[in-house]
Amino acid sequence: MADRVRTHPGTRKPTLHLGHGKRHCVKVLERLSAYLDDELSGDVCREIRAHLGDCPNCEVFLDSLRQTDQLCRNRPSPALSKNDRASLRRQILKAAATT
Amino acid sequence: MALRKKSRPDLHDGHAVSRSTSTSFDQLYRDHVDVMYRFAYRLCGETEAAKDLVQETFLSAYRAYDRFRGDAQISTWLYAIASHACQRMRRKRKGEPERELSLTEFVPTSGGEFSLQVPMEGLSPQEALENKELRQILDRAIAKLPRKYRMVLVLRDMEGLSAKEVGGILGLNERAIKSRLHRARLFVRRELSGKGLAGEFHSDVTTGHR
Numbered sequence: 001m002a003d004r005v006r007t008h009p010g011t012r013k014p015t016l017h018l019g020h021g022k023r024h025c026v027k028v029l030e031r032l033s034a035y036l037d038d039e040l041s042g043d044v045c046r047e048i049r050a051h052l053g054d055c056p057n058c059e060v061f062l063d064s065l066r067q068t069d070q071l072c073r074n075r076p077s078p079a080l081s082k083n084d085r086a087s088l089r090r091q092i093l094k095a096a097a098t099t
Numbered sequence: 100m101a102l103r104k105k106s107r108p109d110l111h112d113g114h115a116v117s118r119s120t121s122t123s124f125d126q127l128y129r130d131h132v133d134v135m136y137r138f139a140y141r142l143c144g145e146t147e148a149a150k151d152l153v154q155e156t157f158l159s160a161y162r163a164y165d166r167f168r169g170d171a172q173i174s175t176w177l178y179a180i181a182s183h184a185c186q187r188m189r190r191k192r193k194g195e196p197e198r199e200l201s202l203t204e205f206v207p208t209s210g211g212e213f214s215l216q217v218p219m220e221g222l223s224p225q226e227a228l229e230n231k232e233l234r235q236i237l238d239r240a241i242a243k244l245p246r247k248y249r250m251v252l253v254l255r256d257m258e259g260l261s262a263k264e265v266g267g268i269l270g271l272n273e274r275a276i277k278s279r280l281h282r283a284r285l286f287v288r289r290e291l292s293g294k295g296l297a298g299e300f301h302s303d304v305t306t307g308h309r
């Protein structure tokens with residue numbers, strides 16, 4: 001994902017274990033659900049946050065995964081009508097009685 | 100009909116003989132049919148198949164009632180029955196063939212694939228979902244998931260169960276559930292990104308036509 005060429009100013013501290021480059025992005029991608037679900041240790045979270053701060057592509061990707069998750073969670077589902085509820089019940093009772 | 104086993108829920112249509120209502124079929128049905136229909140609809144993606152699945156679920160629940168030991172929540176037990184029934188029911192569906200999803204297929208390769216290409220800017224998820232076309236695209240993405248991944252996504256993210264509960268329902272450990280969930284989310288995400296939509300979302304919609 002980090003396909004851009006970066007130049008690092010000399011002041012930058014090399015604190016990232018994950019570092020840069022596509023290989024590291026894939027490692028981050030592997031853990032994004034666990035990251036969103038808050039299942040990772042503090043150390044791993046910090047590493048991921050550091051990578052995200054330095055890699056716009058991964059940051060955008062994480063946002064899109066979070067949005068996807070929110071859409072799934074908020075997708076309303078149609079309710080059964082009263083009539084359908086009653087007729088389904090009759091069908092079930094009938095099937096139960098005949099088998 | 101014969102009701103030989105006392106532990107079965109009472110099935111006398113509207114005329115409960117033994118009024119131990121805590122175990123009656125009617126109570127089981129009344130308390131859980133709405134949740135089971137919602138679950139079935141999310142799994143099947145359409146009304147008739149969802150009704151079939153609900154029917155199959157409560158029929159199986161009735162027949163298996165003797166074996167329900169009460170050590171699981173009754174809703175979890177019904178989810179498990181419905182999940183198994185869904186796997187049994189070989190209805191024609193438009194989803195992807197059953198296959199393993201690998202992480203590498205979800206690594207974006209070009210610009211428009213990193214972000215979602217659906218209208219969400221400045222909107223809450225609820226507001227965004229008022230857009231019918233977005234709902235359809237989301238539903239289609241979920242329906243396209245290979246079944247074992249769809250099952251986990253629906254149970255975990257849509258029904259809101261814990262990874263442990265989902266593991267109990269599907270007979271898998273939490274690690275496997277989390278792995279499938281991650282792939283399922285990545286799959287749906289990709290379907291809503293530039294890669295999945297590939298020009299499908301038209302500009303009249305992206306400009307806020309709701």
Ligand SMILES: [Zn+2]
Pocket residue numbers: 001002024025028051055057058059
């Ligand atoms: Zn990255």
